[in-house]
Amino acid sequence: MKRKCWLYLCTLLFATTIHAQTVFHTKDIDNFFQAFDSVQTTTDQEKQIAFVQQLYLDRGSLGVKYAITHSVDGGKIATAKYWVDLMTQSKENIIRIRPYLNNLPSQMRILEPKFKYFKEQYPDFVEGNVYFVFGLGMFGGRPEGNDLFIGSEVVASEKPDWAVSIVLHEYVHTLQKKSNNALLAHCLNEGACDFIAEVINQKNLRDSYPNGYIDFGYQHEKAVWKEFKKFIASNEKGKFFDWLYGTKGRNINGLQMKDLGYFMGYKICKSYYDRSTDKKQAIKDIIEMDVSTDEKARAFLLKSGYVPKSDLKLIQNMSFTKVIEHKKGVKLIQYGYKLEKSQVVFTFELPKNIDKSQVQYITIAGTFNGWNPQNLDYKMTNIANNIYQLSLPMSKLKEKNHEFKFVINGDNWQSVPENAKNTQNGNLTLEIP
Template sequence: MIKISLRHFLVIALIFLTAGRTTVIAQSPTSTLITRDPAKATIYTNDIKNFWIAFDSLTAGYKNNPFDDFYIKKGSNGVLHFMDHNRIVNADTLLATVVNRKQDYLKIRDNSLKINEVEKQCRVSYYALKYLYPKAVFPPLYFVIGRFNTGGVSLPTEQIIGAEMNEPGNIPYLVAHELIHANQKIPYKYKILLEQCIIEGSADFLGELISGKIPSTAPYIYAKGREAVLMKEFIRDMNLGENDDFDYWLYSGPRKDDRPADMGYYIGYAITKAYYDKAIDKSKAIADILNIQDCKDFLNKSGYLRQ
């Protein structure tokens, strides 16, 4: 994996320390403002507080559905979009999940309330991306609590993190990954294996560059010493068609032997790293990676297949 240079760290720290005091709530909870200024980017956590108000009201015997009154009706765009995409669904569905999994929610309560403690670390990645890619944009970031079915999602107008699915210590790295997705301009065609691996793997690569770590390291640990074998298997499975089979490579599909899920993230990372390492102009390489228009062409230019 790559490491951030000392020069990058010093520049990032200097920018961050001279930027002035930032706040967790930079905009209103329903704002869809996308900014180019890291200091003004929304990082909104009040939905977590509202969730626990609703949770405690339920425990206290509140007669109506407290998740409707105290969480959803008062919710940010993050909460609303978690409903739109069948994650929360509606107040009754959320209530049923909380009742059935009350102990699971209690286990994550303390960690969810610590989200504010990592806000500054998340914002450092914003400054790092701004430094490395001046055209970067920063959508509002919302932390919500759902039904244990989504860890994070990047939409065109906002990023949403499911606090119940993530340890606070790992959140800055997940946020960095999702921030890269928000800045990618890679044309999306469903079910093309090469394209999807590059989309996810390049988000890991650049996310690591701006934050220092990858949110899920299991595929990378497994890949050590197996790089050549994995490359051959991927080339075999990479049909470059319109309806590729994601099995064994993406989104927790079937696994071969003892390998972890989502090995395609590693493949996309390796292709991206090969391209970046070859580039003389690293700033241009970062811009190229964020604006890939032809993934097959990018693969060929990376030199990955000739390693």
């Protein structure tokens, strides 16, 4: 009887890594790859669907149930067939990232003491669950209440500790108060997550992500602030002016960089922390900051001490209103594709700053192929000079609405052009009537 109890306990510990009541669920990843390997053994789609249903979906945790209801646009429920399509259309990409997911148990052993330290620094920490799942490319980190869902296929990388900073950042979101979703408030919330993750991880974000937006921000900080302050007065919810969420980014000193709104929020929170004598209280203030209104967001910005003296009156006296970014001579067009009879014809012009001799291939990655830039079924043909094209039957795209991007050599994702009117979430959009 004792032996059975011991075996049961070992099985439970293998499935999850536990510290106190915070649980890191990684078993869904094991189940996914068991289903993936099984799908490769047959070309019979009914059998493939049965493998995914039985080995991945039916065995799934709450994280998989979340992926089922949050992985398809329009509130649709994702069925086993969606994952079969992913496994067959993005097979090479799944094989490529598989080693990055194999080390999740070792990363959980890193996260356990980090969460313990988190609780020591922030006594009001609320326990929850962290689910690592293999979704359909629709989310990377998604907090819901006290739980956190990690779309591993989106965020996994070759970095041996890729999950640590991501989990710490996203978990802070589960502890925050609701934002009013205008630019300043949103940047403060995201920047708070970056900064608190850095404090808890005890590792500088510039070291974690060399050449990323934090590193860039430090190098061009005065210019970034000069540009950012033009948009602080915006009161439009969800209008972020390319400061957030992987859109084309802002041009600073002639250089383009994405996600600089994170950097601004990070630096404001860091300034607040550095000026505070009671560091634990500062952590509490940053996590629990109230940015539910524009005025409260401004109050935190001013209290942080980050605003240069020369700009204090500007920030103190500004009125929150609709901010219009003037782009002279920009005519918005539908970009990247056209519909011809039963075909979708994708067209891409190589930017002038890219040497054509360095281009090995150009592909299209989007919601229709699991965002896999290395799927050569979506490789474009050079039809004239720097013009590349690919025609696909509309029937192959199945759904009516899609998002996509052009990718050079499998890893150089091309930004959405400034004059494109068919955009969403920083991607190009495609609509089939």
